[in-house]
Amino acid sequence: MSGILCAIRGGPSSQPTILKAIELAQDTDQVIYFLYVVNLDFLTHTSSSKTNHISKEIEEMGEFILLSAQEQAEKGGVKAQGIIRDGKVLEEILSCCEEYKPAYLILGRPQEDMENNLLTLERLGSFADQIKEVCQAEVVFTEK
Template sequence: MSGIVCAIRGGPSSQSTIEKAIELALEYSLPIYFVYVVNLDFMAHSSSSRVHMISQELEHLGEFILLNAKSKAEKMGVAAEGIIRHGEVGNEIIEVSREYDANFVILGQPRRKGEEDFFSDKRLKVFASNIEEKTNAKAVLTEVNQNNEA
């Protein structure tokens, strides 16, 4: 297999990432694998029933986000699939990229106004280099309109 892995988390700020994936898919005649990662590490000290319930809710949200991205790609004539993973975001993106022998991995950097995201500019560039070292894919960073909310 080959294709484009596009990591998304939803919201208006994901649109430029989805659009870049579609653009490359059309240019190179490749399918897109949209990836949504559920990571609840921040809830490590919560009750397991609460974590399980929130995990299920985030998974349902992810399914909706992926369905919308997939629909947008298919309307443009691009084959697309949605993939939900659980775990550390960076590791899961790399793992999916390996599994699907990705040609490209599309990453955006959504931020809320005045807040630092998990992936700062520097960390995102390091992560992109890490993707290229650990996979056969080229990492593509998309610019996200900072006025959009994630």
């Protein structure tokens, strides 16, 4: 068991998560796995025929977001890899935990005012328990 799994979405709200992963990697000398999940749920109310094409486009956008995080990690003197997955975010985090067996999983603490958070504060705890059960990774929460 080694490595730090860090699921990111990009943008300013992912910065605390990225910084926490870098800080932890510096302390533990482990590699960071940045994870970006392509999720096309927002297309359900528009054209389904575009799903295949847009999935590829968003995947490329995700690569950019990962590259940007990797670049930041390298500047912090730690190694980082990018992982792209298609699907539901929580399911893909679990799946990556099973596959990569990371020692740590970094999760952003949800902000109460955000509408579309993947995890509510209530669900955060149960998801962390589920992660521990699946891969024994230690779940680290970032500050708001």
